Amino acid sequence: MADMKVAAYICQGCGLGERLDTAALASVAKKEGKAALIKEHEFLCNADGIKMIRDDIANEAVTHVMIGACSRRAKTEAFGFTDVCVSRANLREGVIWSQPETEEARETTQEMAEDYIRMGCAEVKKMTLPEGDPAAVTERTLLVVGGGVSGMTAALEASKAGYKVVLVEKSGALGGWAAKLHKRTPGKSPYKDPQNTPVAEMAAAIEADANIKVYLNASTSKTSGAPGRFEIEISTESGSTTIEKVGAIVQATGFELYDANKLPELGYGKSANVVDQAGLEALAKAANGSPIKRPSDGGEVKTVVFVQCAGQRDDSGKHLPYCSGSCCLTSVKQAMYFKEANPDIDTVVIYTDLRMPGNGEDFYRSGQEKGVIFTKGKVSGVEAAGNQCKVSFQDLILNDQVAIDNADLVVLATGQVPNSGVDIDTKLKAEIAAAAGDNSLMEAYTASQQEGAVQPISMLNLTYRQGPDVPQLKYGFTDSHFICFPYETRRTGIYSAGPVRRPMDMVQAMEDATGAAMKAIQAIENAGLGRAAHPRSGDLSFPKVRLEGCTQCKRCTVECPFGAIDEDEKRFPLFNQARCRRCGTCMGACPVRVISFENYSIDTVGSQLKAVDVPDEFSEKPRILILACENDAYPALDMAAMNRNVYSAFVRVIPVRCLGSVNTIWINDALSSGYDGVMMMGCKHGDDYQCHFVKGSELANIRMSKIGDTLKNMSLEEERVSTFEVAITDIERVPQLINDYAALIQKIGMSPMKGF
Amino acid sequence: MSENYRNNFLKEVEERVEEGHWVKMCMQCGVCAGSCPLGAHWAHPPQELFMMIRAGKREEVLTSDSMWMCTSCYNCVVRCPRKLPITHIMHGLANLAYRLGLSPKNQTTQKFASMFWNNLAQTGRVNELKLSLGMYFKDGFGQGIKNAMAMQSVGLGMVKAKRLNPMELFGGHGIKDKSGFHAMLKKAREIEDRRKNFA
Structure with a gap:
């Protein structure tokens, strides 16, 4: 870190040069951002501009680059330098496109741009280059649990794509439900008459396929490891056990009537x-x-x-x-x-x-x-x-x-009743419902735990801290987003397919199994490169934890939506890199703030919000911090700007990986640095969630529901911290939300915490 | 009751009703019922008639006056997502009911239809004067006079405009080969009876 050299580049293209005083921005980057090298360019993303940056990296030993140009969602290829840390000050969408082009607005627009330059410089200085996992390995073998039509389809498709498959079936023959059918509903035109089932052909194809190894009368009695290096203990009815090493898992455990x-x-x-x-x-x-x-x-x-x-x-x-x-x-x-x-x-x-x-x-x-x-x-x-x-x-x-x-x-x-195994969330859900005044779930849970009651049999027997099976959403079906990511379960590298995911017929199950096999192959390959799977596909950053500061509170291990964190013998959190989706929910949960990513941490965000210049109480210029989910809210803000939907000049937006990664220290810091309000924009949560990390926005909401007391202790109004559900399509609504909130802040008045 | 929800009546309809084989294809969406401009006046809209046929309610269907309410506007046919020729089926059902002597007596449409047919079948041409007078007097002599008086000015106007010849009341004109025409109708009836299994 001793050799850190920050370079700031300010673009004058796309109207930035006309609307903003870029020389003043450069001087902010120099004086306040402490950048060692500052350059303005009339068209930064063209070949000449990129060459300039490249040359500086090569000749001037630049290690950290701050680009003041367009949104971080634009020009990702041009500015996608992988050998230096990069931060982006969003001057185009974030400033000139979202502010009115009038003489009166010039001052506030310039102030906004200067703040984003300060924020960009502060952020980049706190970043280090993600190194990925140098020890990443992967096993190019897929485990398929269940030998029905879904499982057989997944096995055959994966084999066709060149991967080895281990197929585990609990009964003595392949075929599952389909083998019990006289005929099937038609799967091809003209859809008029029942057809023969494909079971015999598929079973023969599997038998003839050297890539596919079948275990009959067998179950997965233990599943440990992580994507790329799962270790599966397969027990057969005869009592023998075998260990198979696989890279990813397709769970096609089907249904019972x-x-x-x-x-x-x-x-x-x-x-x-x-x-x-x-x-x-x-x-x-x-x-x-x-x-x-x-x-x-x-x-x-x-x-x-x-x-x-x-x-x-x-x-x-x-x-x-x-x-x-x-x-x-x-x-x-x-x-x-x-x-x-x-x-x-x-x-x-x-x-x-x-x-x-x-x-x-x-x-x-x-x-x-x-x-x-x-x-x-x-x-x-x-x-x-x-x-x-x-x-x-x-x-x-x-x-x-x-x-x-x-x-x-x-x-x-x-x-159809899904064979999804143990519902690991039942107790948690019952507790949440009981807290909301509905005791029925808790009663059902207690009854189900009584002695003699039939307990469901686990399908995968995961050794994960959070429980032996993949989490369920509703009615026992495995949790996967119905529309956006149907095969992803909340266990990275484990994909569910067929009626265990939702009720369906054979045509749909075969389509499902093909999709899940393809996703599993992606997971195998990503694991080999030490990269994240969906939705931050390709991300090399990974949570680092300062164990010496850890208090063993277990919030990270409990709250991780993907069960990525186990416990070691000393009861410290044990991170499994390949299971991690890099959402930062653990970072948001950690009360002692010992968890951080190389390029995204308590400090990268904390230093940004502290870098903002907060005018005094009498300036009539409030400051509102927006923490926006980078998956939905941030693109919605960008698109609003593209449509020139104007919003208040008093907001400063910081994108976050997920609202789940928001640590309450940021809120505290913002309020004590004199911000007048904090808006948190995340995805819809609940049964019909839109959160890319499934539980992130829900957890954020739970955490923020408890912040009211803190605000009272600080003698601040509760409205000063508000959470909003924003969808990517809300390009008209988001500016309205901001303006309404700004009006509300105007009404309750400036924060008394300024200037300390 | 033992015959309900069986194929018996449906089979009879398929055999004896024009386009009757379409009845089983109804998917009960109700668009026909909602599209009918006279819908409010039907005891059973087409959707319901089709269900009644499938439920085996022979008596109720054939004695109903519903299908007699159809004015052949074809709204339902245009809108039916299953492309059922509903209008034709309604006329086919009405026809079957009439042939079996089950259709409601004194139903106006039915009365008019049989008058029209008898009028036409006699001479090969429709005698409009006799037909309209027949309709005026269908409910008795007194009512007939009242109806005629009410329509007096229209009638006289038509006479003046030479659109109506009072002399048509006495015989009227017909087609050339009347006996050939009658033979043709008789033959057609025979064919239909055989096809639709009427004795």
Whole structure:
């Protein structure tokens, strides 16, 4: 560090030269920023400008570069120097494009630009160059847990891409649910008739593939390590264990059907003629093309009734609350089994809403053409009478309570329950709900922990501090962002695919498995280069911790959304670099501030906010600090500026990796340095979160909810620190939020903490 | 009740109703019901009629006056996402009900339709004067006189403009080969009866 040499470059292009006094900016960089080398350039990002910087790095031994030009989100390639530390003062989007081009505004615009130069210089001086992990290794092998259609697809796709695969299946054969089907719903045009399942072909392809090693009757009894170097203990039923080393994991553990025994009102268990969809597949498989017989007496089947949403989409709280998205297709397919054998058999599908994903609409139409009767209704009960059943239902079109008296066979469409293992967050969620006044989750949790209660079996048996399985979002499905990053779980290098992630049919599961395999391959390669995986893909920085200052409070190990931090024997946090996503949630959590990244730390942000020139109480120029999430809020601010949506000149914006990385010391520092307000802009949190780090914005919100007391102790108004949910699309809303907040600060008055 | 939600009546409709094979393709979205300009006057909109057919409510469907309310505006046909020829099916159902003698007696549309047909089938041409007078007097002599008096000025105006010939009341003119025409209709009826399985 002794050789640190800071160079500041100020661009005059894109109108910066006309709107700002760049000579004054240069003098700020010299006097206050203490830059050793200062240059102005009329067009910094062109070849000449870049060459100038390059030459300075080569000839002048420049180690730290401060670029006063456009947003750090622009010109990333031109200014992407990897051999020096770089900070960017956002003069274009952050200043001239977000301020009015008027004579009156000139003074405040210039002040804003000068502050960003001060901030840029202060930040860069606190940065060091990320060195990555020189010890990074990777195993170019993928573990696939589950040998169903999803698992087999993932294995075959990874093998095709040139990676070795270890496939672990708990049963004695590959195929999973699909192997139990007589036929599958069509996966290709014209989507009219049931097709044969792909199980036999896929199993044969796997057997013939030298890249794929299959363990049958086996489970993953221990999973330790991190992406690139997972160590898997595979136990077989015979008692033998093997260790496999893999780089990434695809969890395709599938689903179980909802237990139809919980539906006695629908006649299950009371008559052999009431079956679930799996039961009907078994009958069809046994019949193998010849007419399906009545289970109770082997009699001829003349009428079949399909009951949709049996124990699903239930709002009473007794059964599954969600739709499984595949059972309507299955019922149409099963009705076709009967129609194919004999078109005179009456097949009635009783549904409340038919949901036919993908090309299912064509399949539905085909079912109608074949004479399957669809009736919109809600089944109230199924009673067995001799060898027949009476199905009572409310016809929702004709608004009529009716019954089909002599059904020979009743098929219940029960839903999918994910095999996601142990819910490691149940207790945490129950505690949060209890704190909010809802004790039902806590009661359920306590009941589930009682002796004798059946405990779920772990799928992966992770040795992670936070628990043995990947965290779940809702209803037991693994936590992955539905739209933005569907396969990412909250365990780096572990990807979930198929119905364990959300309910789905075979077409979707195969697509899912392919996607997850590709993501797993990315994780393997990134781990080898010591780089972060999604969403800071390629990032080489990594949290360093000063263990001598650590108080073993465990907040980092508990709060890390990705379970990256374990504990060593002495109960100190043990960071696993390859598991880390570089969000900085641990840095935000640490009460003694011993966690930092090379290029992003308590100091890089702290020194920026302290570098800002805060005018005195009587200047009528308040200062508002904005800590903006770099994933959504910061781009929204940039785009607002591109649209010339003007906002208050009194704000100073500092991008943060995630609101979760915001340490309360920054808030304290800002308030005690005389800022009049702090706006924190992060992503939406909750069940439909948009946080790229899943829990970051939620944690930030919890932390900030407790800051009210601190403010009171400082005799400050609670409004001086506010948290906002901002989406990347809020380009009209963000300037409005800022202006409203500035007006609010105006109203409550200047902070009394100035000038100390 | 034992026949409900079975294929029996649906099969009959497929066999005996013009475009009846489309009934099973209805997906119960209700766009037809919402599109019908006379919808408020139907006891059962088309969507409901289709469901009733599938539910096996033969008696209720065929004795209903709903399908007789259709004015052939084709709004439903244009809008049906499943492309069902709903208007044609409505007329087909009305026709089946009439042939089976189940259609509601004294339903105005039905009355007009049969008058129109009988009028046309006699001479091969529609005698407009007899047809309109027939409609005026369908509810009795007194009401007929009242209707005629109310329409008096329109009628006289049409006579003056030579759009109406009072002499048409006595016989009227027809087509050239009347017996050939009758033979043709008879043959067509035979074919239809055979196809639709009427005795």
